[in-house]
Amino acid sequence: MPHPLPASVDDTVALLAAGDYVAERSLATALYLALKLKRPLFLEGEAGVGKTEIAKVLSATLGRRLLRLQCYEGLDAAAAVYEWNYARQMMEIRLAEASGARDRDALATDLFSDRFLIRRPLLQAMEPDVNGAPVLLIDELDRTDEPFEAYLLEILSDFQVTIPEYGTVKAPEPPIVILTSNRTREIHDALKRRCFYHWVDYPNAERERAILAVKAPGAEARLAAQVVGFVQKLRAMDLYKAPGVAETLDWAQALVELNQLELDPRTINDTLGTLLKYQDDIARIQGSEASRILTQVKLELAATPNR
Incomplete structure (x- = not known):
């Protein structure tokens, strides 16, 4: 049974929370307006920050x-x-030739009828659905070429x-369109103008x-605080690829599987491959640098025990 669209920003926050997505209010506002005004929502950001997950939720x-x-x-x-x-x-043509029962004009018309059409995701999104318009996720648009962007403009x-x-196949009800980009290249303005942006x-x-409390509930509060503190420090460094939220979750879940109640330098060194790619x-982080960051994190958490 389809759920009604949210009636306010607060409803949108609650809707995402029902899918275990912890959203900031500005994102919920952009999403609410896109749903309300039936506009595509274009999400940009670093890999692993939860853009794709929004469409799934x-x-x-x-x-x-x-x-x-x-x-x-x-x-x-x-x-x-x-x-x-x-x-x-081709099989239809050969059968028609063998039987000789159909004229060429009728055959040509039939060959491009519905039963020979293979629908891919963009065309499927234009079809009616008893559960309401589908959610169309166009993921990592920045990986495509500019001519494909131009093709999307009509859609x-x-x-x-x-x-x-x-x-022409027109959607009876506009699909809920989420586009994502990791910004490996700039997307053309003509496409951005057709979307709301966040x-x-x-x-x-x-x-x-x-x-972490929602997605990795098995992590003890102290371990979760240390994991987040450590990751936040890494993001402030000049790394080739800073860890995203997805990597934070992977690391926390890996530490839970290792029965860790808190971080220590040896465990950090052994598990960095779940966090950094x-x-x-x-x-750069292994060894003394990991120990230094961990010490700093623990000092900061000790100074603010309510965290």
Whole structure:
């Protein structure tokens, strides 16, 4: 049974919380307005900060189908929108030739009918659904090429797809569109103008502890506070790739599996591969640097025991 759309920003915060997503109010506001005004929401931010998760949570909490288009270099309409079932079309032609029972004009019309059309995520998002308009996730748009961005303009502005041999397919109700980008390249202004925009930043320490409490409840409060403090220190350093929230969760869950009640230098050195993904970063932090950061974190937590 589909859930009604949130009626306020507070309802949006609650809706995300129901899906175990701890959202800051500015993000909930952007999402509420996008839902209310039926506009796509374009989310930019570093990898691992929870952009993709928003679409998944919306699908689960609203009871809507999730259609995910994972972007990559060279993505084209055949993989993203539609293609024709050429094997079935060829078989139909051969059967028609063998029987001689159909004229060419009728055959040509039939070959580009609905039964030969293979629907990809963008076209599927234009179809009616008894549970309401689906959630369409266009993930990591920055990995695609600029011509594909141009193809999206009609979809994002008019919520329709034009197929030359078939016609125009228009959504009876606009899908809930979430686009994400890790900002490895700039997205064209023409596409951004069709969307509401929000930058998803790394969470502050308080919100990251709240995320750990929801997503990694097995971590003791002291361990969770130390993990968050350590990660926050790493993000302030000039690393090749700072850890995202996803890595914080991975690390906390790994430490729980190792039955750790608090951090110690040896455990940090042994588990840095769950937190950092580049050897240069690991080599820089391992050893004395990890001990120094941990000491600083523990001193700060001791000075504010209510944390």
